[in-house]
Amino acid sequence: MKRMPLEGVRIITIEDFLALPWGTKMLADLGAEVILVQSHKRVGTRLAGAFSGVLDNKLGGKFWNRNGRNFAFSRNKLMLTLDLSKPKGVEILKELVKISDVVTQNFRPGAMKRLGLDYYSLRKVKPDLIYLSSSGYGEEGIWEGYGAFARTIDGMCGLSNLCGYIGGEPQRANPSYIDTTQGWNNAIAVLMALYYRRRTGKGQWIDNSMYEVGVTCIGEALMDYQMNDRIAPRPGNRHSSWAPHGCYKCRGDDKWVTIVARSDKEWEDLCSAMGSPSWTKDKKFAGSLSRWKNQDELDKKIEEWTSNKDQYEVMRLLQGVGVPSGPVLDAKGLLLDPHLKERDFFPRFKGNNDLGESGARPCVNLPFKLSLTPSSIRFHDTLGGHNEYILSQLLGKSADEIAELRKEGIISEEPVIPEGFTPQPIELERLKEVGTIRDYDKNFREILDIK
Ligand SMILES: CC(C)(COP(=O)(O)OP(=O)(O)OC[C@H]1O[C@@H](n2cnc3c(N)ncnc32)[C@H](O)[C@@H]1OP(=O)(O)O)[C@@H](O)C(=O)NCCC(=O)NCCS
Numbered sequence: 004m005k006r007m008p009l010e011g012v013r014i015i016t017i018e019d020f021l022a023l024p025w026g027t028k029m030l031a032d033l034g035a036e037v038i039l040v041q042s043h044k045r046v047g048t049r050l051a052g053a054f055s056g057v058l059d060n061k062l063g064g065k066f067w068n069r070n071g072r073n074f075a076f077s078r079n080k081l082m083l084t085l086d087l088s089k090p091k092g093v094e095i096l097k098e099l100v101k102i103s104d105v106v107t108q109n110f111r112p113g114a115m116k117r118l119g120l121d122y123y124s125l126r127k128v129k130p131d132l133i134y135l136s137s138s139g140y141g142e143e144g145i146w147e148g149y150g151a152f153a154r155t156i157d158g159m160c161g162l163s164n165l166c167g168y169i170g171g172e173p174q175r176a177n178p179s180y181i182d183t184t185q186g187w188n189n190a191i192a193v194l195m196a197l198y199y200r201r202r203t204g205k206g207q208w209i210d211n212s213m214y215e216v217g218v219t220c221i222g223e224a225l226m227d228y229q230m231n232d233r234i235a236p237r238p239g240n241r242h243s244s245w246a247p248h249g250c251y252k253c254r255g256d257d258k259w260v261t262i263v264a265r266s267d268k269e270w271e272d273l274c275s276a277m278g279s280p281s282w283t284k285d286k287k288f289a290g291s292l293s294r295w296k297n298q299d300e301l302d303k304k305i306e307e308w309t310s311n312k313d314q315y316e317v318m319r320l321l322q323g324v325g326v327p328s329g330p331v332l333d334a335k336g337l338l339l340d341p342h343l344k345e346r347d348f349f350p351r352f353k354g355n356n357d358l359g360e361s362g363a364r365p366c367v368n369l370p371f372k373l374s375l376t377p378s379s380i381r382f383h384d385t386l387g388g389h390n391e392y393i394l395s396q397l398l399g400k401s402a403d404e405i406a407e408l409r410k411e412g413i414i415s416e417e418p419v420i421p422e423g424f425t426p427q428p429i430e431l432e433r434l435k436e437v438g439t440i441r442d443y444d445k446n447f448r449e450i451l452d453i454k
Contacts, residue, residue: 007034008376012197013103015040015096016080017087017120021179022153022213023109023137024076025186030193031079032369032378038103038393039080040096042087043386046418058364062426067418068385078352078366079381081389084414087118092413096120097128098398104200105193109137112147122208131206133196137189141212151213153179160217165224169239184220185213246295247273249302250331251309253317257441259331260314262305262321267291272324277308335444338365338451352380364453387416 012035016027019041031037046067058069083099085092100106106125108115115121115136122134136142139151157163157176167174192209200206218225227233235243242248245265253260264270267290274283282288282304287297294301309317314330321328332340338349349365369378394400394408408414434440444450 006376007379008373009033009035012036012105014038014105014107014193015099015103017041017106017108017110017115019045019109020152021072021076021182022185023107023189024072025183026137026189026193027080027107028076028078029186029190029369032380034376034378037080038099038389039077039082039384040085040087041082041386043084043415043417044086044412044419046386046420057426060428062428065385065417066426074364074383075367078383079379080384081393082384082387083390083393084387084416086413087120089411089413091408091411093119095394095398095408095413097125099393100125100129100132102397103129103132104197105133105135107135107137107189107193111150112136112138112140112142126206129206131200131204133193133200133206133209135189135193135196135209135211137185137211137213139212140214142210146214153181153213156181156213156217160214161221161224162217165221165235165237167237167239169237169241171237171239173237180220181213181217185211185216188216241298244291244295246291246298247301247305249298249305251302251306251317253309253314253330254311255313258314260309260317260328261331262309262317262326262328264326269326270294273321273326276320276324276326277305280308335447335450350380352383365451385416386418387414390414390416 009030012030014027014030014035014037016023016037017040018024018027027037027039057066058071058074061069085095087093087096106120108120116124122132122136125134126132138147139156140146140149154175157166157180158173160181162176162180163173166176189211192211196207196209224235227235240249240261242263245263247270248263250259250261252258262273264273270288270291274280277283286293288294288301312320318328318330330336337343343349348368348370350368352364352366366380368380391405394405394414395402400408405414431440431443435442447453
């Protein structure tokens with residue numbers, strides 16, 4: 004196997020939900036040894052909420068290991084269960100910190116301090132430690148103790164205000180846009196701190212807040228107010244100065260294409276691709292300002308042209324004359340997209356452990372390719388799947404000591420299932436009835452060629 008960029012870096016991550024797991028997944032894909040520490044007594048997100056679905060809707064056996072979020076965010080991570088509410092759990096974590104480079108965590112500020120696992124406590128056991136806290140509003144500040152999810156940050160950071168139709172209500176930037184953005188920022192911050200430590204030998208504390216990451220996403224609106232005293236309306240699909248700039252209906256059920264023309268030249272090229280119909284010569288559409296002012300009519304005319312065409316056909320026609328355009332795809336469309344297929348963006352992962360059933364399922368790759376040191380999808384772990392390896396190989400614990408930890412409930416390979424919880428199958432027809440899903444394909448395995 005080719006060498007990986009982060010080989011030799013060991014990261015301990017105490018994480019949940021999406022914002023941090025997304026970033027540490029990237030570091031694991033790039034070859035870092037990422038040890039995911041979780042409590043087998045706090046398995047809420049494995050059993051409920053987003054991504055709780057179990058592969059193929061099969062609920063038998065160790066269903067918690069075939070959970071969707073495991074598959075999506077925890078790949079390439081070695082799983083260690085540790086009950087950190089017990090002093091022995093904390094002690095083991097500290098032993099692990101001594102032989103690691105980075106600790107990351109995304110609990111509510113204060114939680115790690117209460118466990119004695121904040122930066123200043125852990126720096127005592129590993130002076131050059133890099134420690135990342137990923138929180139809603141930062142580790143300091145008047146809202147430091149507040150909890151956050153992407154939905155709440157969306158609203159505060161200005162994004163929701165800029166999403167949604169003109170004159171309509173603020174919309175969520177789906178799906179959990181801030182979580183994934185926070186994830187990337189978490190990964191970048193850790194890489195920068197590793198680089199700095201290599202040059203100086205010094206570790207440091209990274210305080211990354213979802214709120215601030217969110218605000219960086221609306222830089223243009225901030226600048227508009229700072230410089231021009233302007234507050235823009237919700238733009239819908241439109242642009243503040245380019246027209247056409249929109250999303251147009253195509254042939255088929257819920258099929259759309261986007262088109263952007265920035266200049267008179269691109270407008271002329273768009274017209275020629277449409278066959279230069281007479282309406283395009285109307286003086287209403289002659290200059291960029293005039294096109295912008297007459298967008299309602301312009302969009303209607305363009306949609307008359309797109310509506311009987313396939314979305315890919317429109318893209319090919321327009322891209323052929325240099326006008327940026329692309330189909331609006333859903334998950335199925337992406338998984339079947341020929342371009343992504345050619346670039347091997349959804350590599351097939353061979354199952355392992357209890358996850359054998361994942362089979363040759365497509366996985367989302369990292370979006371960038373390093374020519375010498377590519378990332379890789381190596382394995383999916385199970386709850387506590389590397390307890391033995393970490394405790395015996397890395398920390399030198401004897402079989403008796405490990406057995407004692409299991410007996411005391413500090414580690415386990417089985418979760419403590421909350422009383423009254425029984426896994427429920429996902430009833431697709433019912434979800435369709437209530438509108439939670441738009442549709443489903445019974446034969447999706449065939450469509451995706453999953454054996
Ligand atoms: C998402 C969030 C609101 C959830 O809040 P919550 O479920 O009440 O959880 P908290 O973070 O407040 O607390 C986590 C608890 O788990 C405990 N815990 C975590 N790992 C543990 C382990 N391995 N063993 C024992 N306890 C553990 C912590 O000690 C803490 O307990 P405490 O409340 O008694 O101090 C909150 O975690 C948060 O704001 N996180 C930062 C922002 C974030 O990442 N949001 C999710 C975006 S996808």
